[in-house]
Amino acid sequence: MSRFSRRSAFTLVELLVVIAIIGVLVALLLPAVQAAREAARRSSCTNNMKQLGIALHNHHDTFNRFPPGCAADQQPFGVASGSWGSSWKVYILPYVEQTAMYDKWIFQSSSGYSHASNMSYTNRIKIATYRCPSTVLPDFYNASHNAGAFQMLTSYTGIAGAYSSSAPFNNCGSGSHGYTAEDGVLFANSKQNMSSLTDGTSNTIMVGEQSNHLRDADNKPIPGGYTAITSQGPHGWTMGAGNANVGKLYTDRSFNCTTVQYRINQRGMTNTAGTGENTGNNIPLSSLHPAGCVVSMADGSSRFLSSTTDLTVLLSACSGNDGTVVNLD
Secondary structure: OOOOOOOOOOOHHHHHHHHHHHHHHHHHHHHHHHHHHHHHHHHHHHHHHHHHHHHHHHHHHHHOOOOOOEOOEOOOOOOOOEOOOEEHHHHOHHHHOOHHHHHHOOOOOOOOOOOHHHHHHHOOOOOHHHOOOOOOOOOEEEEOOOOOEEEEOOOEEEEEEEOOOOOOOOOOEEEOOEEEOOOOOOOEOOOOOHHHOOOOHHHOEEEEEEOOOOEOOOOOOOOOOOOOOOOOHHHOOOEOOOOOOOHHHOOOOOOOEEEEOOOOOOOEOOOOOOOOOOOOOOOOOEOOOOOEEEEEEOOOOEEEEEOOOOHHHHHHHHOOOOOOOOOOO
16 A cells, blocks of 8 residues: 555544534424424324214214213212212213223212212323323322322313303303303203204314413413313312303303303413312313314314414304304314
8 A cells, every 4th residue: 555545534623514514404304393293293182182072972872962061960960969070071981982980980979079989990090082192281180189089181171152241152150260151062061962053063162172271471370289270170070060050050160161251372361260270160272282272063073273263253163052153264
C-alpha cells in the first residue's frame, strides 16, 4: 500500500452537523407521528361510541325502551327499596360482554352506590368500551362512599336533554345541582323509546364524551379534592338517581348523564350550580381530541362534533322532541 494512504474518518464538526440534521428531521416527523397516534385513538373512541350505540339499541330491542340515564331502585328498574340505584352503564352490561357482572347485580338497597356485593364486582374492573384512549382521567378512583371500591373512571355520559334560558329548552327542573331535562334519551328514571324521539333518531344525540374534565377559570382543579369533575362524580360509573321523580320534577343530582347547557370543550368553570364537583347536572361535553368530541346518535351511529358547533344547534341535537331538525355536518 502507498505510504501516502491513510484512514479516513468524520471530523467532530461533521458529526455534529449530522446529529443536528437528524434532530431537525425528528422534530419535523414528531408532530406527524403524534397526529397519527391521535387519529388512531380517535378512531378507537369512535368505535367505542358505536359499540355503546349498539348496546343501547340491543337493550331497546329487549325491553322496547332505552335504559334510564340513572335510576332509583324501583320498578321497572329494580326492587322498590331505596334511592341511588344504578346508571345506564349498568343496564347495558349484558350488551358490552359483561353478562357475568350483570347477572350477579342486585337492583335494590342502593344498588349503584353502597351495595357492598355490587361494589365488589366493580372493584378495579376496567371495561375498555367505557374509556376513551385519549382520556387524561386516571384509570381508577377510590370511591370510598361505594363500599371502598376502586371504580374505573369512564369517558362517556348519557344525554338527558338540553337547557337554556329561552324556549324551547327551558322546561327543566331546577335545583342546587343545576338544571335537569326530560327531552333527551337518557335522563333520570327515563323510559324513552324510538317513538319518543319525534325529531328523529339520526338527529338526536344519545351519548356524549367526557374524557376531559372541568377545571376552574384559572385551569386548576375545582376545589373539593375530587380526582375529576365529570357527570360520573366521585361515586362511580354505577351511580344512579336519588329519588323516583322523573324529568322536570327531578331536582337532585343526575349521575352519569348530563343536561347540556354549555358548548363543547367549555372547560374553565367555577364550582357553581350545574358544574359542581359532586356532581353537576350540566357538566359540558369534552375530550382531548383536537377541536371537538365524539358522540353517539340515537340511531346507533357515531360521529365527531366540532368545538365550534353552534350552541343552539347542539342544544337542539340533544333534545329529541324540540321540533327542530338540525344539520350537524
